[in-house]
Amino acid sequence: MSAIPANRHPAYPVDEMFPARWSPRAFSDAPISEAQMLSLLEAARWAPSASNIQPWRLVWGLRGDAGFATIFDSLSAGNQVWAGKAAALVAVGSKSTRTTSSGEEVPNPTHAFDTGAAWASLAFQAHLSGFVTHGMGGFDKDKLSGALNVPQGHGLHAVIAIGHPGDPASLPEDLRNREVPSQRKALSAIAARGAFPV
Numbered sequence: 001m002s003a004i005p006a007n008r009h010p011a012y013p014v015d016e017m018f019p020a021r022w023s024p025r026a027f028s029d030a031p032i033s034e035a036q037m038l039s040l041l042e043a044a045r046w047a048p049s050a051s052n053i054q055p056w057r058l059v060w061g062l063r064g065d066a067g068f069a070t071i072f073d074s075l076s077a078g079n080q081v082w083a084g085k086a087a088a089l090v091a092v093g094s095k096s097t098r099t100t101s102s103g104e105e106v107p108n109p110t111h112a113f114d115t116g117a118a119w120a121s122l123a124f125q126a127h128l129s130g131f132v133t134h135g136m137g138g139f140d141k142d143k144l145s146g147a148l149n150v151p152q153g154h155g156l157h158a159v160i161a162i163g164h165p166g167d168p169a170s171l172p173e174d175l176r177n178r179e180v181p182s183q184r185k186a187l188s189a190i191a192a193r194g195a196f197p198v
């Protein structure tokens with residue numbers, strides 16, 4: 001678990017894991033074991049969800065296996081530049097319907113919201129375990145859905161790269177220059193007492 005980056009300054013007290021987690025693109029070659037991976041997925045399992053439906057679905061692969069290659073193949077060219085050194089890739093999807101007591105499939109309006117909680121849980125467990133994660137929306141959703149046989153009523157949201165922190169010098173120059181923890185909007189821009197923040 002790493003400390004809070006020097007350029008990040010929480011405005012109010014928070015556990016350090018929140019500002020300390022960030023999304024680098026430099027990974028070392030070190031692998032992640034299946035047991036370590038299952039521990040990260042277990043954290044996602046305990047995320048909260050509406051009616052405890054747990055709509056998230058996670059497809060994972062470790063570097064060198066067929067699952068990793070399938071997910072990697074769907075990534076945008078820009079993401080493929082760096083994500084191939086990740087130790088694991090996870091495709092994050094969800095079931096977008098729920099089953100009523102009469103057995104009918106109806107839309108579950110919170111499936112994406114709940115799945116966001118699951119990915120965040122995985123990301124924070126990864127951070128606490130000394131790994132880094134990097135979410136990616138830059139992938140071919142149709143291609144990966146087809147390759148993974150994603151069933152009707154389900155969809156993919158993002159791909160997550162997971163690995164050990166690496167040396168930024170291993171990145172091409174443009175990405176190396178971007179290898180800096182990002183900042184955040186002011187709290188007042190996203191949260192307001194009794195009014196919608198605009």
Ligand SMILES: Cc1cc2nc3c(=O)[nH]c(=O)nc-3n(C[C@H](O)[C@H](O)[C@H](O)COP(=O)(O)O)c2cc1C
Binds near residue numbers: 021181
């Ligand atoms: C759903 C999602 C999609 C993202 N897509 C990409 C992507 O395709 N490529 C990339 O390099 N970073 C991507 N990111 C990383 C974000 O840019 C990053 O999380 C954000 O700038 C906040 O920085 P931090 O995670 O380091 O705190 C994505 C993050 C999320 C959560």
